[in-house]
Amino acid sequence: MKTAILTAWLALMSISAMAQAGLPAGRWQQEVNYSIDVTLNDQQHTLTGQEELTYTNRSPETLPYLWFHLWPNAYRDNSTAFARQQLRNGSREFHFATAEQRGFIDNLDFKVNGQPAYLEYDATSPDMAKLVLPQPLTPGTSITITTPFRVKIPDSFSRFGHVDQSYQITQWYPKPAVFDQKGWHQMPYLDQGEFYSEFGSFDVRITLPANYTVGATGVLQNPDEQQRLDQLAAATALKKTDKDFGEDLSFPASVAESKTLRYVQDRVHDFAWFADKRFNVLKSGMTLPSGRQVTSWVMFTNKEAEKWIKGLQDVNDALTYYSQWVGEYPYASATAVDGALSAGSGMEYPMVTVTMPSAIVHEVGHNWFYGILASNERDYPWMDEGVNSYIENRIEKRDNPNAGQFEGLTKSPQLASLLGIDGLPPAALEQIPYQALASRGLDQPVSGPTSAEYSSLNYNFVVYSKTASLLRYLAAYVEQEKFDEAMHAYYQRWQFRHPYPADMQAVFEEVTGQPLGWFFKQMLTAQTRYAAAVSDLLVEGQLVKVLIRNDSQAPFAVPVATLDAQGKVLETQWTPVFGASEDDETDEVQLNFRREGVASVVIDPAYLTPQLNRRDDRMSIEGAFRTWEPLRLRPLGSVERWDRNTISWLPVMGANTSDKFMLGAAFYNNALAPKRLNFLAMPMYSFNQKEVNGIGKLSLNVLPGALGRQLTTSVLVQHFERYRKIEPSITLLLPHAAFTGPQHLIRLATTDVRDQDQDRTSNIQTLEYQVQHGNAMQRWAAHVELNRLTPNSSDDNPSSEATLLRATATYARYYSPKKQVRVRLFGGRFLQSGYSEFFLGLSGSPDYRRQTAFLDRQQISDAFTAQTHQTDDRDGAFKGFVPARSQRWLSTLNLEADLPVTRLAIFADLGATKEFTTLYANRGTQRLYYDAGLVVPVAGKFLRFYLPVVGSQYQDGLPTSRKDFTDRIRFVLNLDQLNPFKLLDDQLAQ
Numbered sequence: 001m002k003t004a005i006l007t008a009w010l011a012l013m014s015i016s017a018m019a020q021a022g023l024p025a026g027r028w029q030q031e032v033n034y035s036i037d038v039t040l041n042d043q044q045h046t047l048t049g050q051e052e053l054t055y056t057n058r059s060p061e062t063l064p065y066l067w068f069h070l071w072p073n074a075y076r077d078n079s080t081a082f083a084r085q086q087l088r089n090g091s092r093e094f095h096f097a098t099a100e101q102r103g104f105i106d107n108l109d110f111k112v113n114g115q116p117a118y119l120e121y122d123a124t125s126p127d128m129a130k131l132v133l134p135q136p137l138t139p140g141t142s143i144t145i146t147t148p149f150r151v152k153i154p155d156s157f158s159r160f161g162h163v164d165q166s167y168q169i170t171q172w173y174p175k176p177a178v179f180d181q182k183g184w185h186q187m188p189y190l191d192q193g194e195f196y197s198e199f200g201s202f203d204v205r206i207t208l209p210a211n212y213t214v215g216a217t218g219v220l221q222n223p224d225e226q227q228r229l230d231q232l233a234a235a236t237a238l239k240k241t242d243k244d245f246g247e248d249l250s251f252p253a254s255v256a257e258s259k260t261l262r263y264v265q266d267r268v269h270d271f272a273w274f275a276d277k278r279f280n281v282l283k284s285g286m287t288l289p290s291g292r293q294v295t296s297w298v299m300f301t302n303k304e305a306e307k308w309i310k311g312l313q314d315v316n317d318a319l320t321y322y323s324q325w326v327g328e329y330p331y332a333s334a335t336a337v338d339g340a341l342s343a344g345s346g347m348e349y350p351m352v353t354v355t356m357p358s359a360i361v362h363e364v365g366h367n368w369f370y371g372i373l374a375s376n377e378r379d380y381p382w383m384d385e386g387v388n389s390y391i392e393n394r395i396e397k398r399d400n401p402n403a404g405q406f407e408g409l410t411k412s413p414q415l416a417s418l419l420g421i422d423g424l425p426p427a428a429l430e431q432i433p434y435q436a437l438a439s440r441g442l443d444q445p446v447s448g449p450t451s452a453e454y455s456s457l458n459y460n461f462v463v464y465s466k467t468a469s470l471l472r473y474l475a476a477y478v479e480q481e482k483f484d485e486a487m488h489a490y491y492q493r494w495q496f497r498h499p500y501p502a503d504m505q506a507v508f509e510e511v512t513g514q515p516l517g518w519f520f521k522q523m524l525t526a527q528t529r530y531a532a533a534v535s536d537l538l539v540e541g542q543l544v545k546v547l548i549r550n551d552s553q554a555p556f557a558v559p560v561a562t563l564d565a566q567g568k569v570l571e572t573q574w575t576p577v578f579g580a581s582e583d584d585e586t587d588e589v590q591l592n593f594r595r596e597g598v599a600s601v602v603i604d605p606a607y608l609t610p611q612l613n614r615r616d617d618r619m620s621i622e623g624a625f626r627t628w629e630p631l632r633l634r635p636l637g638s639v640e641r642w643d644r645n646t647i648s649w650l651p652v653m654g655a656n657t658s659d660k661f662m663l664g665a666a667f668y669n670n671a672l673a674p675k676r677l678n679f680l681a682m683p684m685y686s687f688n689q690k691e692v693n694g695i696g697k698l699s700l701n702v703l704p705g706a707l708g709r710q711l712t713t714s715v716l717v718q719h720f721e722r723y724r725k726i727e728p729s730i731t732l733l734l735p736h737a738a739f740t741g742p743q744h745l746i747r748l749a750t751t752d753v754r755d756q757d758q759d760r761t762s763n764i765q766t767l768e769y770q771v772q773h774g775n776a777m778q779r780w781a782a783h784v785e786l787n788r789l790t791p792n793s794s795d796d797n798p799s800s801e802a803t804l805l806r807a808t809a810t811y812a813r814y815y816s817p818k819k820q821v822r823v824r825l826f827g828g829r830f831l832q833s834g835y836s837e838f839f840l841g842l843s844g845s846p847d848y849r850r851q852t853a854f855l856d857r858q859q860i861s862d863a864f865t866a867q868t869h870q871t872d873d874r875d876g877a878f879k880g881f882v883p884a885r886s887q888r889w890l891s892t893l894n895l896e897a898d899l900p901v902t903r904l905a906i907f908a909d910l911g912a913t914k915e916f917t918t919l920y921a922n923r924g925t926q927r928l929y930y931d932a933g934l935v936v937p938v939a940g941k942f943l944r945f946y947l948p949v950v951g952s953q954y955q956d957g958l959p960t961s962r963k964d965f966t967d968r969i970r971f972v973l974n975l976d977q978l979n980p981f982k983l984l985d986d987q988l989a990q
Contacts, residue, residue, distance in 0.1 A: 028059055029058060029180065029199070029498065030176075030178070030179055030198050031200050032200040033200040034271070038204070039207040040212075042165050042254055049150075051145075053146075054145075057137045057139055057142070059139060062136045062137065063133070063136060067128065067176065067179075067186035069186070070128065071127050071189040072151045073126040075158075075160070075161075079126075080126060081190060082189050085191055089191070089456045092777060092814055092817050101155040101157075104152050107150040108148070111145070111147070112144070122186070127188050127189050128177075128188055160172060165276070167275045171272075172272075176198060180498065192454070193452045194378065194384070195378065196498075201267075202217065202218060204263050206273060206275075207259070207261075210258055212275045213229070213275070213299060214273055217265055217272055217273065217351045217352050218263030219263065219264055221264055233281045237282060239280075245302040247302060249303060254277065267330065271349075272350075276299070276338075279301065280301070280302070281298075281299050283295065283297055284296045292328075294319055294333060296312060296315040296316050297315075298336050299336075299338065300357075301338050307358070314357075318360070318365050318395070319364070321391070322365050322391060325394065325484055326488065327487075327488055327492055331351050334364055335351065336353050336354075336363065336364060337352065337353070337354050337355070345359040346360075348366030349371075365391055368491065369384040369388045375498060376500070379451075381450075381451045382446045382467040383501065385464050386470075387468075389467065390467065405465075407426070410422075421639050424641060431465075433465060434465060435672070439675070441703045442457075443527055445525050445527055446462060446466055451463075455739040455990070457988065467524075470523060474519055476606075478514060482512050486507060486511035519556075522555065523554070523556060523610070530609060531551040531611055532550055532556075532617070533551055533616035534546060534547070534603060534618065535547035537601055537621070539621060544601065544621070545590055546601050546619075550578035555579040556577065558609050559573070560572070562598040563602055564598065569605055571593050571594060576589060599621055602619075602643075612640070615642075615645070629643060629644050630645065632644055647668070648667070648671060649666060652665060656855050657858065657860040658858050659686035663684065664683045664684030671984065674699075680697040680981075682695045689722070696718075698715050708734045709736050712733075713730045713731075714729055724753070727749055727849075730749075742773035745770040745771075748766070749768075750764070751764040751849045753849070753850055766787050770784075780811045782807070782809045785805075791838075802832055802838045802887075804828065804838065806840075808824065810823065811823045811824075822897070823895055824877060826877060828875060833887045840875050840876070840885060840886045842884040843876060846885075852872040853973065855870055855973065856870065867881065872972065876911050879931060880968060881970055882911075891911065892910065893910045908931070909931050929951075930951055933946060941977050942973070942975075943973055945969060946971065947965075948965075948968050
C-alpha cells in the first residue's frame with residue numbers, strides 16, 4: 001500500500017509542478033501531502049492518530065522552521081485567542097466551561113526525515129508552534145514529517161466538537177501554516193475568521209464503531225461502505241414526510257465491531273469528517289456541462305427531515321449554477337451533513353459541509369471560493385464570504401425574484417404597505433442593515449480589516465451582504481455577461497492558487513477592458529458615504545438633458561433612468577465614473593435622453609448603488625415642486641426610497657402625578673438609518689393640566705472622515721409637570737474605528753429649565769466626558785461631568801452661581817454565565833457654591849437638568865415621591881433613602897451582586913461627606929452613612945425595586961416595624977430602556 005501511495009504522491013507532485021509553471025512570474029506555492037491514521041473513541045471523546053506529511057519547499061527561501069497550526073489547543077483554556085474572541089463577541093459559554101468540556105491536542109513527537117525535531121509554542125497562542133527543523137529546508141527540496149497525536153474533542157463551542165456522540169471533526173490534525181510571497185501566515189483558531197491552508201493531497205484512514213455513518217472530504221475507497229451508504233439512501237428515499245421519519249433523536253449504542261474507512265483526495269487544502277449513528281442518507285447526482293458526473297449526498301437526523309429532502313436538490317442546484325456562473329466543480333462528490341454546529345448556520349470544508357438545511361446552497365457554494373480558489377480568508381474574508389453570497393443570491397432569485405433575507409416582510413401586501421416597503425426590489429431591502437450601521441458611523445470597509453477586526457454585526461452585514469450588493473452593482477456597471485466572463489477567467493486562472501484582491505482586480509480589468517481601481521481599491525476599502533443627485537434637467541426639443549452630480553468624496557458611477565407617468569423605466573444610461581483618475585476632477589456630468597413619454601428622471605431606480613441618501617435622486621419634468629415626493633405617514637420605521645417622502649410615527653402614553661394621564665404620538669424621520677438632519681416631535685396632551693406637553697428634538701448628524709465616529713449637534717425641547725426645558729448640545733463620539741478599543745463620548749450642553757409655577761429659570765452649562773469598554777465577561781466605564789449652575793438668568797449676583805465637578809467609575813463582572821457583581825465609585829465636589837438649590841444628593845441627584853422621568857417630581861403622592869420613593873441612581877446612588885445632601889463634597893461606594901439560583905440581588909452602600917444638610921435640618925455631627933438590602937428586578941434594567949434591610953435611614957440601623965420597612969422601599973424606573981431609538985443605537989454599537 002505504501003508503494004501505491006508513493007506512486008500517487010509522485011504523480012501529484014508532477015501535477016503540482018505543472019500548476020506552479022502556470023503561476024505568474026514571481027509567484028510560487030508550497031505543497032503539503034498528508035497520510036493520516038486516526039481512531040475515534042466515542043466513550044472518552046478522543047482521537048488517537050499518526051500523521052505523515054511531505055512538505056515541498058517551492059519558495060526561493062531556505063526555511064529553518066515551519067509554523068504549525070495545532071488548532072485543538074484553541075479549546076484548552078481561557079487564555080487562547082478563540083476564548084478571548086468569544087468574550088468580545090458576547091458569549092460566556094466557553095469561559096465557564098468545565099475541564100471535561102474543553103479540548104486540546106497532545107502526545108506530539110515530531111520527526112523530520114526520521115530525526116527528532118522540537119516545537120516552540122507561540123507565547124500567546126498555544127494553538128500555534130514553530131517546528132524547528134534539524135536541517136534547514138532549501139528551495140526545491142522536500143521533507144517527510146511524522147508525529148503521533150492525541151486529541152480531546154471539546155463540546156460544541158464552535159466548529160470542532162461533539163454533542164454526545166455526534167461528531168464534527170474539523171481543524172483536528174497538525175497542519176503547516178501557509179508560507180507565500182507575503183511570508184508566514186500562522187494564525188490562531190478563531191470562531192469569527194476562517195482559514196488559509198496549503199494545497200496538497202490527503203490519504204486518511206478513520207477507525208470507529210461500525211454503526212457510524214460518516215460524511216467526509218475525499219472519495220471513499222471501501223466498496224462495502226459504499227454499498228452500505230447506497231442501502232441507507234434507498235431506505236431513506238422511501239420516506240417522504242417528517243411523520244415517516246419520526247421524532248426519535250436518541251443515540252443507539254455503539255457496536256463492538258469497528259471499521260476503518262479510507263478517503264483519498266488531491267487538490268484540496270483541508271480534510272474534515274462528520275460522524276453520527278443516527279444519520280439518514282440521501283443520494284443523487286448531476287451532470288456538469290463537460291459531461292462529467294458528480295454525486296451529491298445529504299446526511300441528516302430525523303429533525304427537519306422534509307427540509308433535508310429538499311436539501312438534496314439544493315446541493316444539485318449549487319453544483320449546477322456555480323459551475324455555470326463561476327466554473328466547473330472539479331471533484332467527484334459533494335456532501336451536506338446535519339451537525340451540532342455552534343458557529344453560524346453552517347461551515348464549509350472541501351467536498352463536505354456541515355449546515356442547516358436553509359443554508360445548503362451557500363455552504364456548498366463555498367467549495368469554489370473557500371475550497372478551490374482558497375484566498376487568505378483571515379485577511380480578506382470578503383473574497384470568500386462576500387463573493388459566495390453574491391452567487392448564492394443569484395441562485396435564490398432565479399425562480400423567485402423577491403427572494404432574500406426580508407422576503408417574509410414582502411409576502412404579505414398588507415404588511416409591506418404598512419411598513420412602506422411595497423414595490424421595493426429586494427436590493428433595496430438588503431441594503432438596510434448596512435445603511436443602519438453606516439449612518440451611525442459604525443460600518444467598516446469591505447476590504448482592509450482582518451476577520452477578527454470586524455464587529456460581529458459588520459462581519460455579517462458588511463463582509464457578506466454589502467460585498468454581495470457591491471458585486472451586483474459592479475455586474476450592472478460592466479454588464480452581466482462581461483462580469484460572468486471575468487468571473488470564469490478569474491476562476492480558471494487562479495483555481496488551487498490562492499489569489500489576492502489585486503489578482504481578482506487584474507482579471508476583471510483585463511476581461512472588461514475597464515480600469516476598476518475605483519471599485520477594488522476605493523469602494524471596497526473605504527467607508528465613503530456615496531451620494532449622487534439630479535442637479536437639473538432641461539427639455540430641448542426631443543431631448544431631456546440631465547445634469548447628475550457626485551456629492552461623494554470618492555469616484556463612482558450611477559445608472560440614471562427616465563420614467564413615464566406610471567413609474568415605468570423607459571431608458572437607462574450609466575454615468576461615467578466621476579473623478580476616476582487623478583486628472584479627472586469631474587463631479588457633474590450631462591446625460592441626454594429621448595423626450596417621448598418622460599415624466600421624470602431618477603438615479604438608480606433599482607437600488608444598485610450604495611447610497612445612504614435617496615432624497616435627491618428624482619426630478620420631475622414639470623411642476624412647481626419638481627424634486628418633492630408625496631409625504632406619507634408610516635408606523636414604526638421607514639425605508640429610504642426615491643419615490644416617497646415618509647414620516648414615521650408611533651402612539652405614546654405617559655403619566656405623572658402633576659399631568660396625570662397623557663396621550664399623544666411621536667413623529668420622526670428615518671430611525672433605521674438616520675439622515676444628516678433628524679427630527680422628533682412627540683406632542684402629548686395632559687388631561688389634567690389641559691395643555692400640550694411633550695418632547696421635540698432636532699439633530700444635525702455629521703460623520704467625520706477621521707477625527708471621530710460621529711458628531712451630533714442637537715436642540716432638545718421638553719415640557720412636562722409645569723416646567724419647560726431647552727437644551728442645545730454638541731456630542732462627539734470617538735474613535736473613528738468603533739470596535740478597536742474603549743469608546744469615548746464628549747458632550748457640551750447648555751440647559752435652561754423654567755419652572756412655570758414658581759416663575760424661576762435655571763441655567764446649567766455642562767461639559768462631560770464618558771469612556772466605556774468591555775466584553776461579555778466584564779465591563780467598565782467612567783464618567784466625568786463639570787457643571788456651572790446659575791439659578792436665575794436675570795440675577796447678576798456672582799455669589800448665586802455654583803460650579804460642580806462629579807466623577808463616577810463603574811465595573812461589572814460575571815461570576816457565572818448569568819450572574820454578575822457590580823461596583824460603583826462616585827465622588828463629587830463643589831468648586832464654587834453659592835446657591836442652596838444645587839447640592840449633591842446621597843440617595844440620588846436633585847435632577848436640576850431634568851434628565852430623569854420622575855412619576856412625582858412635585859411630591860404630591862405618598863407612593864411615587866421623587867427621591868423619597870423613586871430614585872435616579874445618580875450622585876451618591878444610595879438604594880435606601882437617606883435624606884442627606886452636601887454643598888461641599890460627597891463620596892460613595894455602591895456594591896451590588898446577583899444571587900445564585902434566584903433573580904434577586906443584594907446591595908450595600910457606603911458614603912461619606914464633610915458638610916451636609918438633611919431635608920429637615922442641618923445636622924453636622926454625622927458624616928458616614930451606610931445601607932444594605934435586596935434588589936428585586938421586576939423588568940430587567942427598566943424597573944427595579946430596592947428593599948433596604950439595614951442602614952443609616954433607620955433608627956439604630958434597623959427597621960422598627962413592618963411599616964417602617966415597607967415605607968422605605970424605593971424603585972428606579974429607566975424609561976430609556978423603552979426608547980426604541982436608544983435601544984437600536986446601543987444594539988448596533990455592540
